[in-house]
Amino acid sequence: MMFTLMSAMNVADPDEPPQKLEGKGIAIVVCWILGLGSLVAWNSMLTIGDYYYVLFPDYHPARVLTLVYQPFALGTMALLAYNESKVDTRKRNIAGFVLYFLSTLALIVVDIASSGKGGVVNYTCICICVAGFGIADAHVQGGMVGDLAFMKPEFIQVRLCSLYNRFKIGFFVNDLFVALLQSFFAGLAASGALTSGLRLITKAVFDKTSNGLRKGTMLFLAIATFFEFLCIFLYAFVFAKLPIVKYYRAKAAREGSKTVGSDLAAAGIQTDPNQRAGIDGKDPERLSNKQLLIKNIDYALDLFFIFVLTLSIFPGFLYENTGKHSLGSWYPLVLIAMYNVWDFISRYIPLIESIKLKSRKWLMIVILSRVLFVPAFYFTAKYGDQGWMIVLISLLGLTNGYLTVCVMTLAPKGCTGPEANALGNILVVFLLGGIFLGVCLDWLWLIGNGSF
Secondary structure, eight states, rough: OOOOOTSSSSOOTTTTTGGGGGGGHHHHHHHHHHHHHEEEEEEHHHHHHHHHHHHHHTTTTHHHHHHHHHHHHHHHHHHHHHHHGOOOOHHHHHHHHHHHHHHHHHHHHHHHTTTTOHHHHHHHHHHHHHHHHHHHHHHHHHHHHHHHTTOSSSOOOEEEEEEEEHHTOOOOOHHHHHHHHHHHHHHHHHHHHHHHHHHHHHHHHHHSSTTTHHHHHHHHHHHHEEEEEEEEHHHHHHHGGHHHHHHHHHHHTTTTOOOHHHHHHHHHHHOOOHHHTTTTSSSSOOOOOHHHHTTTHHHHHHHHHHHHHHHTTTHHHHHHHSSTTTTTTTTHHHHHHHHHHHHHHHHTTTSSSSGOOOOOHHHHHHHHHGGGOOOOHEEEHHHHOOOHHHHHHHHHHHHHHHHHHHHHHHHTTTTOOOHHHHHHHHHHHHHHHHHHHHHHHHGGGEEEEEEE
């Protein structure tokens, strides 16, 4: 017997208050872990850059690997965004996490097979794995942002984590969409903070041992591989079955979304195509991708400019253009760690409504003013000491995380489920476009220093 959306087991009535549904807290935690898994593999590559600089000292690993990564991410994301209404979200996200897992595992296999040696062949194999990261990123990041954009109840208050309870701080947000999307983006930043912390620990533990740098790197990649496997399990078998998630996916299906069918089926819900149709038998109308882009062009450009600036400095400049200091080989790792920690912390700042930037005009002004970081980094690297550089990189991470979350949580408000999914994919295209241009501009730092 074919169950319809509203008669399926464990599905809430469309008029039932969302507050009665269970799984809010678990959904937020799962989103955080999925966000972590979405970038933990790539952040691992950035954080073990010191190892690859030993193996490939003349190949500019931090810059080349980032440049390899981005075209695959941007090209795949553009293709998926163009066809977002036809792409099954569940298959897309699972495929992305599986590719992350296989590519991270392949890095370990390549290193073991080559006994930790350099060379063009090994470098090429690493580049292929990195290209896999780019394709996986396009699947997961765009898919998850579009998926979470469905979660938009009108009057719901979600306490975000027990940490706030512990300190009796009443931070609330006014809709679940903001909570889940913010949690996902906080997880993205947490991947950087976690990988930096683990890298510093493994370096400290293995630094004085025989072949210690390689041992630390292998342990590090093994941990990253485990996290990717965990994400496959959580998304495939946990997230889709949470009552709160089923409720809003069913709501999105009623609004005309065709991308959530597999997720609903995995939760034991069969969709009825006739229930999506309007009175005239047609699917509910929605804005086209072009109309959505025109309506939200400032938000798209915000993300583009944020990441153009950030990636023109991070990570290549930090590894190759900051000079020699008393921290020695620890210096670039400390800079990477400081960026990641402040990027992570800043993604929780918008939870405090009084200091969340909501004006579209002021968002653009603040984002464009970040161009001042370019001369600041140049003169600090040339004339300043390591303390000033640490402060500067912390500010870069702070503004990157804060502004990203502000833009991504404000943009989809007022959209229907299918529109929010499409807009989420469009925004990620601009985000990745900014990253790609920033990576290209990062090479300009090498002009005139004799090492291009």
